[in-house]
Amino acid sequence: MQLRCSNLFEQSAYVGGTWVEAASEACDTIVNPADEKPVGCVPRLNEGQVVEAIDHAATALRDWREWSGRERACVMREWAQLVNTHREDLSVILSAEQGKPIHEARAEIAQAANYLEWFSEEARRAYGDNIPAPRRSQRIHVIRQPIGVCAAITSWTFPSSMVARRIGAALAAGCTVVLKPSSKTPFSALALCVLAENAGLPRGVLSVLTGDDETITRTMLDSPIVKKVSFTGAIDAGKKLMAQCAGTVKKVSLELGANSPFIVFDDADLDLAVKGALAARFRHTGQAAMCANRFFVHEKRYGEFVRGLVEKVRALKTGNGMLDDTQVGPLIDGAAVARIESLVAQAVEAGAQVAIGGKRHSAGPNFFQPTVLTHVDPGMAICGDEILGPVASVLRFRDEDEALALANQTRTGLAAYFYTADLNRSFRVMEALECGVVGVNESLVFNEVAPFGGIKESGIGKEGSHYGVEEYLETKYVCFGNMN
Numbered sequence: 001m002q003l004r005c006s007n008l009f010e011q012s013a014y015v016g017g018t019w020v021e022a023a024s025e026a027c028d029t030i031v032n033p034a035d036e037k038p039v040g041c042v043p044r045l046n047e048g049q050v051v052e053a054i055d056h057a058a059t060a061l062r063d064w065r066e067w068s069g070r071e072r073a074c075v076m077r078e079w080a081q082l083v084n085t086h087r088e089d090l091s092v093i094l095s096a097e098q099g100k101p102i103h104e105a106r107a108e109i110a111q112a113a114n115y116l117e118w119f120s121e122e123a124r125r126a127y128g129d130n131i132p133a134p135r136r137s138q139r140i141h142v143i144r145q146p147i148g149v150c151a152a153i154t155s156w157t158f159p160s161s162m163v164a165r166r167i168g169a170a171l172a173a174g175c176t177v178v179l180k181p182s183s184k185t186p187f188s189a190l191a192l193c194v195l196a197e198n199a200g201l202p203r204g205v206l207s208v209l210t211g212d213d214e215t216i217t218r219t220m221l222d223s224p225i226v227k228k229v230s231f232t233g234a235i236d237a238g239k240k241l242m243a244q245c246a247g248t249v250k251k252v253s254l255e256l257g258a259n260s261p262f263i264v265f266d267d268a269d270l271d272l273a274v275k276g277a278l279a280a281r282f283r284h285t286g287q288a289a290m291c292a293n294r295f296f297v298h299e300k301r302y303g304e305f306v307r308g309l310v311e312k313v314r315a316l317k318t319g320n321g322m323l324d325d326t327q328v329g330p331l332i333d334g335a336a337v338a339r340i341e342s343l344v345a346q347a348v349e350a351g352a353q354v355a356i357g358g359k360r361h362s363a364g365p366n367f368f369q370p371t372v373l374t375h376v377d378p379g380m381a382i383c384g385d386e387i388l389g390p391v392a393s394v395l396r397f398r399d400e401d402e403a404l405a406l407a408n409q410t411r412t413g414l415a416a417y418f419y420t421a422d423l424n425r426s427f428r429v430m431e432a433l434e435c436g437v438v439g440v441n442e443s444l445v446f447n448e449v450a451p452f453g454g455i456k457e458s459g460i461g462k463e464g465s466h467y468g469v470e471e472y473l474e475t476k477y478v479c480f481g482n483m484n
Helices: 047-064 069-085 087-098 102-122 161-173 186-199 213-222 235-248 270-286 302-314 334-349 400-407 423-432 465-470
Strands: 012-015 018-021 027-031 038-043 129-131 139-146 149-153 176-180 206-208 226-232 251-255 260-264 292-298 353-356 371-374 391-397 415-419 437-440 473-480
Touching: 012 038, 012 047, 012 186, 038 186, 047 149, 047 176, 047 206, 047 213, 069 087, 069 102, 069 161, 069 186, 087 102, 087 186, 102 161, 102 465, 149 161, 149 213, 161 176, 161 186, 161 226, 161 465, 176 213, 186 206, 213 226, 213 235, 226 235, 235 251, 260 270, 260 400, 270 292, 270 302, 270 391, 270 415, 292 302, 292 400, 302 353, 302 371, 302 391, 334 353, 334 371, 334 391, 391 400, 400 423, 423 437
Parallel strands: 149 176, 149 226, 176 206, 226 251, 260 292, 260 415, 292 391, 371 391, 415 437
Antiparallel strands: 012 018, 012 206, 027 038, 129 139, 139 473, 353 371
16 A cells, blocks of 8 residues: 555554554454455454543543533544545555545545534533423433443444444443444554544543453443443344343443335436446445345336346446446455345246356456346345445336335344435425435435435434434433422
8 A cells, every 4th residue: 555644554452542453463454355366464362452442432421521512522622623634645545455446435434524623512512401490490401421341343444434433423422432344444443543543532432342252342331331332234233232231231332234225216217327336235345234135126117227227237347446437346255245246036936137246356366347137126134234246236126105015124224325316206205205205206325414324124213413412421310309
């Protein structure tokens, strides 16, 4: 990697304000999924070091929670400015370890800065309430206070913006954080931590732990000091985490799997729908929970939509994410490619047809061709839980009721997208879709000012916006009595 500021590439963990280097016998090597070449190494921390980080967070909390909202905002605003200043280097690090096309990496870093800036402003707005009391001699107040030490467990899908969205909200609320980034993509989180330290974030307020996922997660969940856990990952892993948190009754926020529908009604602007479908499925190489998995198209527009989508997909450039013209990068690892390959093969065997793609890509062992499947049946495995790959499955529907039934026929409910020119239908469908986020004639719906989170088995809680800060605040009711 050619970096302007080489200090941003940190191969150490950050424990309570101290950088901990890897011993030769206790380190993990991170590889670039595009070429499978080593990017660097990070320490494999032991249980004692995780406990040390939690203890430092508890000590730092006593001071950090007493900082005024304005004081916390100043540090976080400086952090956001540093992220913007070092945007190019951070993008290179992100693309190197995750494989994301460099132009998408730049957009993610910009979004990370937006989250930090937004939450710096929200740090000054943790409002309470004055409530009219039932008795003349009473005064009732409601105040909001930081929940305490928080554990954050993030995914490899968005190794920078997800970290900023989660940590930013917690720090704005006055909490301290022990972060476990994905073991596949630790360097982006560590680079953000370098800039947080440079911005003046006090020692112990943030720790970034690397190493064995099970050891670190178990230690954080077992600790009575940790009061809140936020997690992004698979549904089954989230359920297990919830059960582990029950022993100490921790507050949890869960961002789990999704199977987002994309509906094209007969009156839709088809050019707009095809453009939206391309972004909703193939952006981030399809490796994001909010990517659309199932494309439901009215039978009158089915053929036209498929032809338009295939034409756009054929023009996509697949390759190493570090190249400026790359639009579709590698999958995160070989297991992800094998899973996609198997799902496509099963669908074809069951009657689906490959309109384009359908095979591994010649760019490397972790690449899969951008694919469009037609004649897909809702019962096929390809229409099950999230795909996390560049495959669009296109199905037909006859009327609005059938489209909604198919869209809601899933255990998850994160996002949904639909295209129509009918204003009345927009309100009907928006209200009937069982999900936490809806895009109407729009697929680029995620930003820092709006709440992000799903319903059903897609998770619990919201991130982003002022709702995201509320996830890290406790509500305390105070009654003053016998006042004359």
